[in-house]
Amino acid sequence: MQRLRGKVALVTGAARGIGAACARALASEGASVWVTDILDDLAAAVAREIGPSARHAHLDVRDETQWSSVIDRITSASGGLDVLLNNAGVTGFDPPDGPQDPEHASLDSWRQVHAVNSDGTFLGCKHAIRVMKPPTGRGGSIINVSSRSGLVGIAGAAAYASSKAAIRNHTKSVALYCAQQHYGIRCNSIHPGAILTPMWDAMLGDGPERAEAIAEIAEGVPLGRMGKPEDVAHLVVYLASDESGYMTGSELTLDGGILAGWEAQPQGRS
Ligand SMILES: NC(=O)c1ccc[n+]([C@@H]2O[C@H](COP(=O)([O-])OP(=O)(O)OC[C@H]3O[C@@H](n4cnc5c(N)ncnc54)[C@H](O)[C@@H]3O)[C@@H](O)[C@H]2O)c1
Numbered sequence: 368m369q370r371l372r373g374k375v376a377l378v379t380g381a382a383r384g385i386g387a388a389c390a391r392a393l394a395s396e397g398a399s400v401w402v403t404d405i406l407d408d409l410a411a412a413v414a415r416e417i418g419p420s421a422r423h424a425h426l427d428v429r430d431e432t433q434w435s436s437v438i439d440r441i442t443s444a445s446g447g448l449d450v451l452l453n454n455a456g457v458t459g460f461d462p463p464d465g466p467q468d469p470e471h472a473s474l475d476s477w478r479q480v481h482a483v484n485s486d487g488t489f490l491g492c493k494h495a496i497r498v499m500k501p502p503t504g505r506g507g508s509i510i511n512v513s514s515r516s517g518l519v520g521i522a523g524a525a526a527y528a529s530s531k532a533a534i535r536n537h538t539k540s541v542a543l544y545c546a547q548q549h550y551g552i553r554c555n556s557i558h559p560g561a562i563l564t565p566m567w568d569a570m571l572g573d574g575p576e577r578a579e580a581i582a583e584i585a586e587g588v589p590l591g592r593m594g595k596p597e598d599v600a601h602l603v604v605y606l607a608s609d610e611s612g613y614m615t616g617s618e619l620t621l622d623g624g625i626l627a628g629w630e631a632q633p634q635g636r637s
Pocket residue numbers: 379380381382383384385386403404405406426427428429454455456457483512513514515516558559560561562563564565566567
């Protein structure tokens with residue numbers, strides 16, 4: 368049974384990693400999927416690989432004019448929009464971003480990270496509401512990709528953590544606003560942790576130390592492994608589908624148990 372048959376979905380940052388896995392999963396459940404990114408060649412390849420139910424469009428999430436025209440193009444070509452996955456994101460770890468700790472980060476790099484992660488999510492919600500709301504729209508599901516870093520502080524990634532916390536909170540404002548207006552639009556945030564994607568390349572490198580670094584991270588995860596993009600995609604399909612129809616304003620962690628506990632917990636006596 369296809370759980371998303373007849374739905375139209377837009378995924379940002381879908382050229383690779385979590386976004387690409389989600390685009391594939393949404394399409395495999397019957398959705399028509401718009402694969403968007405600033406990496407056009409990669410995003411077009413993902414759309415081609417999915418097949419006729421996917422199309423590619425260039426979308427820099429920082430740019431409101433692009434949001435406006437991409438969303439208008441989708442509604443006229445696909446007859447509406449039912450699902451928005453605000454997934455595009457940056458850490459600030461790619462050269463020449465510089466240090467990301469609260470003492471040494473530059474104002475410019477702080478703003479660049481927020482421009483993609485939090486401004487991009489704000490713009491996506493704003494333009495999705497415009498076309499999802501009745502009477503012309505048919506309601507919908509907005510899924511915002513925050514992070515475990517949106518729930519805790521990260522000493523070496525202050526802008527990333529702050530921007531992801533903004534996404535978490537804005538999700539709840541969108542959820543409440545849409546409920547008050549009786550728009551039939553739900554909005555939830557997801558909080559993955561330690562998912563092995565190209566985002567980690569700047570931290571893991573590609574030398575012989577890479578496998579060791581991955582093993583070290585896995586040791587700190589209660590389930591004993593890093594997550595896969597497909598782990599996130601399963602949750603996204605659920606939130607996109609009508610199965611989650613009573614869920615809005617929620618935050619869902621998906622981190623192998625990292626946030627479930629505390630390293631310095633007292634050990635029970637046996
Ligand atoms: N990998 C993890 O461990 C992890 C954990 C928590 C949250 N996340 C979040 O998941 C999302 C996807 O991350 P990923 O791990 O797949 O990383 P990734 O780097 O593989 O993918 C991010 C995608 O976003 C795109 N992007 C960057 N700037 C953009 C812009 N201005 N406009 C449009 N697209 C842009 C990139 O081109 C890339 O394709 C991000 O929001 C990230 O913060 C990832």
